[in-house]
Amino acid sequence: MDMKKLIAFILLTSILIGCAPATQPAPRAAPLPDPVQTADSAPETRSASAQWWRDAVFYEIFVRSFYDTNGNGIGDFNGITQKLDYIQDLGVNAIWLMPIHPSPSYHGYDVLNYYAVNPEYGSMDDFRNLLSEAHDKGIKIIIDLVLNHTSSQHPFFADANRDRNSKYRDWYVWSNNPGDHWHQGNGGYYYGFFWGGMPDLNYRNPDATSQMFEVTRYWIEDIGIDGFRIDAAKHLIEEGDKLENTEATHEWFKGFYTFYKNSNQNAYTVGEIYGAGAFLATKYTQQLDHIFNFELASGIMNSVNGESNTGVNSAWNFTLNDITNGEYATFLTNHDQNRVMTFLNGNEDKAKLAAVMLQTSPGTPFIYYGEEIGMQGKKPDEDIRLPMQWSADANAGFTTGAPWRAPDANYSQVNVAVQIEDANSLLNLYRTLTKLRAEHPALRTGSISVLETGNTNVYAILRSKDDEYILVMVNLKGMTVSDYALSLAEKLFSDGTLSPLSLMDTTPAAPLTITDGTFTEYKPVSELPPYQAYIFQLQTITNMSP
Numbered sequence: 001m002d003m004k005k006l007i008a009f010i011l012l013t014s015i016l017i018g019c020a021p022a023t024q025p026a027p028r029a030a031p032l033p034d035p036v037q038t039a040d041s042a043p044e045t046r047s048a049s050a051q052w053w054r055d056a057v058f059y060e061i062f063v064r065s066f067y068d069t070n071g072n073g074i075g076d077f078n079g080i081t082q083k084l085d086y087i088q089d090l091g092v093n094a095i096w097l098m099p100i101h102p103s104p105s106y107h108g109y110d111v112l113n114y115y116a117v118n119p120e121y122g123s124m125d126d127f128r129n130l131l132s133e134a135h136d137k138g139i140k141i142i143i144d145l146v147l148n149h150t151s152s153q154h155p156f157f158a159d160a161n162r163d164r165n166s167k168y169r170d171w172y173v174w175s176n177n178p179g180d181h182w183h184q185g186n187g188g189y190y191y192g193f194f195w196g197g198m199p200d201l202n203y204r205n206p207d208a209t210s211q212m213f214e215v216t217r218y219w220i221e222d223i224g225i226d227g228f229r230i231d232a233a234k235h236l237i238e239e240g241d242k243l244e245n246t247e248a249t250h251e252w253f254k255g256f257y258t259f260y261k262n263s264n265q266n267a268y269t270v271g272e273i274y275g276a277g278a279f280l281a282t283k284y285t286q287q288l289d290h291i292f293n294f295e296l297a298s299g300i301m302n303s304v305n306g307e308s309n310t311g312v313n314s315a316w317n318f319t320l321n322d323i324t325n326g327e328y329a330t331f332l333t334n335h336d337q338n339r340v341m342t343f344l345n346g347n348e349d350k351a352k353l354a355a356v357m358l359q360t361s362p363g364t365p366f367i368y369y370g371e372e373i374g375m376q377g378k379k380p381d382e383d384i385r386l387p388m389q390w391s392a393d394a395n396a397g398f399t400t401g402a403p404w405r406a407p408d409a410n411y412s413q414v415n416v417a418v419q420i421e422d423a424n425s426l427l428n429l430y431r432t433l434t435k436l437r438a439e440h441p442a443l444r445t446g447s448i449s450v451l452e453t454g455n456t457n458v459y460a461i462l463r464s465k466d467d468e469y470i471l472v473m474v475n476l477k478g479m480t481v482s483d484y485a486l487s488l489a490e491k492l493f494s495d496g497t498l499s500p501l502s503l504m505d506t507t508p509a510a511p512l513t514i515t516d517g518t519f520t521e522y523k524p525v526s527e528l529p530p531y532q533a534y535i536f537q538l539q540t541i542t543n544m545s546p
Ligand SMILES: [Ca+2]
Pocket: 068, 069, 070, 071, 072, 073, 074, 075, 076, 120
């Protein structure tokens, strides 16, 4: 599965770079989404609104590696409960837990029982306590829901495979013939897209569908979670040779959407549609609340790594062609990809730029645990899911026992305790950025215009909502840049002069003159230092003349 994904990632990445136009794509503005609430609502009011996820910053946690409270070397629910203050201080108000169900694997993506929690992580009471404590802090929790397949050891499959007349036989997909993705079972071959240990469920069978709907209802209504991240969503139902994003899959998700919204209108789903072009995402509207924007993730990462705006600008071009309202989830890398800091060859300046670009973008941002302190990790998968580096204590402060897998050797330098004390740390930048995002609706749900910068080393966007305009400008290059100038294609403003106020520090900037509703050849700062990022609020100058 992962090698396939890696190859797909490389291909997608190559395509994005290969397709990048020689000149920057024309800036496009996204129309404003319907306001859910007024811009000046208090955060408490926002989190209670219907679409709470539009204002969320998510944190993706691999429970096994986050924090161990009973010394068995395995992270647990109580560990997350103990670290909720840290999570809240990070500016996060929603958590995605990777699979929490009993499973024969360390990662949990092959489920044995959808109605229980993994005893290695704690009891259901521990989970309920985590959920309750998180909710008390205004933090939502969604869990991974693995719909496409069960474990081959799940009782349904065990029964289906034991007996051709089992009532569960047709809950899985069978053939008399071998082939790619087909695995030898009793009396036939069963379909398992990822591998033989993960037999695909047969969602053409209404009983299988009803069963998984009941799982959904159970977690939303009986346990009270806030939604799901849907694993491998595009693989649900195959149609002949077409294995992904089939019409039958879309039809199934329409029924799923109606079902879970009926359970709780505020429940949120985000789908893993790996490698999807943005055009595919539009087809999941009214099927899932969001899908992950893989294009933007690779666009940001390639632009920061390659010190050129072509990757990210191309990703915006793709995205804004098809989704203009910011209804998608954003991220840099996730649990299936090499970690950000490793991708960037340990360059902390670049990691900071990536954080700025993610947290100032439209969409709902997801931070993969440890990304905020620059944890390193490259495949195999276990090594991109290593124990969280809390301190320089033994085993990174993750456990007092023997960790299920040793933390990265750099933990004595790279850890939460060190970075909390360092005002210039990556962690404190993340905190600053999430705070800015919480304070400025334009950064969360404002429209975006990608600016012409006259220099591929410089990335610049304008975010706007109601009367607020925020200019984000990044020097991607490790050298000073002075030959650049910003131009906006659309007419967004009233004519006059605007004064840029830095939201990051006290950097002064040149006033911006608006003519015919727009601007050209604007240089807020004459020289951009290496790897420097700016976030300016453009303020109207009043009472200019005495
Ligand atoms: Ca434990």
